[in-house]
């Protein structure tokens with residue numbers, strides 16, 4: 529079907545095409561092999577979690593090299609089975625007499641096991657030994673707080689499976705848990721009003737120029753997080769009680785904190801075309817909603833009232849306020865604390881508030 533002139537030209541100019549063909553073939557094979565190695569064999573392959581309909585960009589990419597690395601603190605978790613008879617025998621009678629309120633019903637042996645575990649989880653070797661010691665007194669409240677979180681916030685701490693929390697979820701073997709926070713107040717003394725709460729790199733602004741008071745405003749003071757609606761408010765601005773773009777910055781500050789606390793991005797919970805719409809969210813959005821109320825309760829009902837018990841060096845640097853908790857105090861950068869390890873199954877005494 530080729531034109532006549534081409535056949536004539538071809539006959540008059542014979543060329544050996546096999547040499548170049550082999551060359552092109554070899555080069556093609558090399559490219560294919562290289563592409564295969566890059567795609568299948570390279571160490572930085574990513575995995576992604578689909579959180580919404582395909583094509584809407586609702587997926588959270590993660591490096592597989594991160595995924596295969598277990599949270600290193602999981603190995604340090606003391607289980608009930610690991611507690612030896614020697615360890616139980618080493619608990620003194622004084623400590624055994626010193627039972628926090630809320631644990632009255634358990635046997636001596638069960639309580640001795642719990643004391644061994646609480647000492648390991650908090651890294652305090654003489655916890656519960658002396659009833660007048662401030663750490664022991666704080667531990668009374670901590671037991672009640674842990675029971676309350678496990679019993680009253682099942683929708684959060686068992687949102688997927690039996691997981692729950694124990695002292696180790698926050699403490700990880702340390703008397704002072706990591707990722708606690710204090711009130712900061714104005715962080716920029718050169719400015720007044722709104723400008724004074726932002727533009728300063730702090731851990732609470734997640735090292736951004738966003739406001740540093742988001743945790744205080746939302747996880748202590750019950751501030752309104754939602755800022756968006758579909759009406760025009762041009763005529764009303766600026767006025768009291770109207771959410772402004774400044775409030776939106778604080779909301780973003782909180783959302784940044786939340787994302788970093790869990791090691792996820794925004795579409796883990798939202799459809800990014802409609803951040804405001806609770807009808808276009810993932811189940812994790814609702815888990816966070818419960819988490820916000822739970823953290824407000826942990827701070828206001830349990831941690832803030834402990835203020836008078838701490839030695840001064842444990843209090844906040846600006847307002848001498850009690851240390852507080854938030855999402856990262858439990859999650860430590862993981863989607864689920866301790867990567868979903870069930871910590872409550874074998875410690876029912878920490879799961880139930882005594883009914884009396």
Ligand code: HEC
Nearest residue numbers: 685686687688689691692812815816819820854855858864
């Ligand atoms: C007292 C410890 C604690 C605190 C504080 C806490 N969480 Fe959680 N959270 C948990 C536990 C435990 C789970 C695991 C539940 C499960 O997998 O069944 C969890 C699960 C979640 C999940 C579900 C993850 C998934 O894979 O489905 C989300 C989302 C979440 N938390 C968000 C938050 C946010 C946001 C905050 C702060 C406002 C917060 N959490 C504060 C303990 C905590």
Ligand code: HEC
Nearest residue numbers: 646663666667670671674694695698703704842851852853
């Ligand atoms: C939701 C997180 C959380 C859980 C769960 C938790 N704690 Fe705490 N705990 C804290 C925070 C925050 C502090 C204040 C840190 C400080 O003392 O500076 C604290 C402080 C303490 C202190 C005082 C430490 C010191 O030297 O100042 C003791 C003791 C303690 N906790 C024991 C326990 C025990 C025992 C449990 C389990 C029954 C427990 N905690 C569970 C968050 C938690």
Ligand code: HEC
Nearest residue numbers: 753754755756783784787793794796797803804813816817
């Ligand atoms: C773990 C789930 C979760 C993650 C991750 C998350 N959000 Fe949110 N977001 C929520 C929840 C829950 C609310 C509603 C809070 C409320 O109204 O009390 C919310 C509210 C908002 C709002 C306010 C919506 C309104 O009605 O005005 C904005 C804006 C927002 N998020 C943006 C973001 C951005 C940006 C990111 C990523 C940096 C992000 N969120 C990450 C759960 C999440």
